[in-house]
Every structure is written in C-alpha cells, then in structure tokens.
Amino acid sequence: QKEVxxxxxxxxxxxxxxxxxxxxxxxxxxQSFFWYRQYSGKSPELIMFIYSxxxxxxxxxxxxxxxxxxxxxxxxxxSQPSDSAxxxxxxxxxxxxxxxxxxTGTRLLVSP
Amino acid sequence: xxxxxxxxxxxxxxxxxxxxxxxxxxMDHENMFWYRQDPGLGLRLIYFSYDVKMKEKGxxxxxxxxxxxxxxxFSLILESASTNQTSMYLCASGRAHEQYFGPGxxxxxx
Numbered sequence: 001q002k003e004v005x006x007x008x009x010x011x012x013x014x015x016x017x018x019x020x021x022x023x024x025x026x027x028x029x030x031q032s033f034f035w036y037r038q039y040s041g042k043s044p045e046l047i048m049f050i051y052s053x054x055x056x057x058x059x060x061x062x063x064x065x066x067x068x069x070x071x072x073x074x075x076x077x078x079s080q081p082s083d084s085a086x087x088x089x090x091x092x093x094x095x096x097x098x099x100x101x102x103x104t105g106t107r108l109l110v111s112p
Numbered sequence: 113x114x115x116x117x118x119x120x121x122x123x124x125x126x127x128x129x130x131x132x133x134x135x136x137x138x139m140d141h142e143n144m145f146w147y148r149q150d151p152g153l154g155l156r157l158i159y160f161s162y163d164v165k166m167k168e169k170g171x172x173x174x175x176x177x178x179x180x181x182x183x184x185x186f187s188l189i190l191e192s193a194s195t196n197q198t199s200m201y202l203c204a205s206g207r208a209h210e211q212y213f214g215p216g217x218x219x220x221x222x
Contacts, residue, residue: 104153
C-alpha cells in the first residue's frame with residue numbers, strides 16, 4: 001500500500017512565527033507533490049505543488065522536496081490566525097496520470 | 113475561477129436505497145474524481161474518469177458505481193446504501209496534477 005504520512009497535530013504556533021508542516025511518502029516513484037489547505041467544514045484547496053528537489057516559494061509559503069529522503073515540507077512564514085486549518089499533503093504516483101494519494105492531514109492552530 | 117458544484121450539501125438516506133450524487137464542473141476539464149473523506153482516514157479515491165464514458169476504479173470502489181455521459185458531469189451511484197457509506201463525499205476535477213474540489217456532500221445513511 002503506497003502511503004503518504006503526516007503527523008495529525010495539532011501543531012500550535014503563535015502569530016508571526018514560522019509553521020513547519022511535514023510529510024513523508026513511501027513510493028520512490030512518486031513524481032510530484034501537492035499541499036492542500038482545508039478549513040473546517042470546507043473542501044480542500046490547492047496551495048502549492050512541487051516537482052523538483054529543493055525549495056519552491058510562493059508568497060508566505062515555501063514547499064521543500066527531498067526525494068532521497070522521501071520527504072516533503074511546507075513552511076508558512078509570518079503565520080496568521082487565518083492560516084489555522086488542516087493541511088493535506090498529496091503525492092502523484094508515477095503509474096497514474098493524475099491519481100493522487102493523500103495524507104490524513106496536519107491540523108495547524110495559529111494563536112493571536 | 114474553476115467552479116465545481118455538487119447537487120446537495122446534505123443528504124439523508126435509508127439503508128438499501130439507491131443514491132445518486134451529482135457533480136458538475138465548468139472548466140472543460142478532462143479528469144474528474146470522486147473521493148470520500150472520513151476522520152482519521154483522510155481522502156480516499158473511489159472512482160475517477162479521464163474522458164466521457166471512461167471510468168477507472170480508485171482505492172475503494174466496492175459498493176459504488178459512476179457515470180460520465182457528458183464531459184462536465186460525473187455522477188456517483190450507491191447501488192444499495194449502507195450505514196458504512198455515511199461520509200463526506202467530495203468531487204474534484206482538473207488537468208495534469210491539479211485538482212479542484214467541489215463543496216462536498218455530507219451523506220448520512222440510517
């Protein structure tokens with residue numbers, strides 16, 4: 001069973017701090033990785049995707065990928081209470097054109 | 113903006129009923145997906161479709177079927193609803209690896 005694993009949290013950080021969310025995956029053939037944000041009672045929305053080793057920045061968000069360690073992370077700088085949500089990591093398997101495997105998500109709480 | 117709509121936000125059905133969940137997208141996406149989301153289990157793929165009249169089983173297809181007669185519409189069918197199908201059902205559409213989700217249907221089977 002190909003898996004994507006995340007710590008369920010909650011991860012609690014104060015407003016203005018950096019939140020670091022982590023994800024590991026088991027299938028070495030996974031080619032691309034996605035971070036979705038899901039507010040309570042809402043559907044997931046795509047924040048970022050990353051295909052290559054290294055860092056990818058978009059505003060306050062940075063995705064990091066290390067394929068050798070099978071590790072993906074999402075950093076949120078200057079965390080705001082509005083960032084409080086569950087963050088889902090997903091991997092696209094090399095065998096499927098678009099089939100994603102999702103982790104169970106990490107709940108982030110940003111306190112004012 | 114991508115818009116994915118689902119026919120109902122909340123649905124209550126009885127055990128043994130046939131249930132239809134409808135999903136419509138307005139972005140001309142080839143690919144559409146049905147997931148269910150349960151606490152502690154995350155998002156699990158039920159079925160997906162990459163073209164009209166095409167369908168592929170996901171990770172948990174048992175007890176479900178799908179229909180895609182038009183590009184913009186993807187239906188999930190519970191042939192005979194059971195209590196273990198009580199869940200949040202999410203439809204998604206997309207191209208390449210990006211998927212956009214609908215608002216979800218919370219189905220309760222009693």
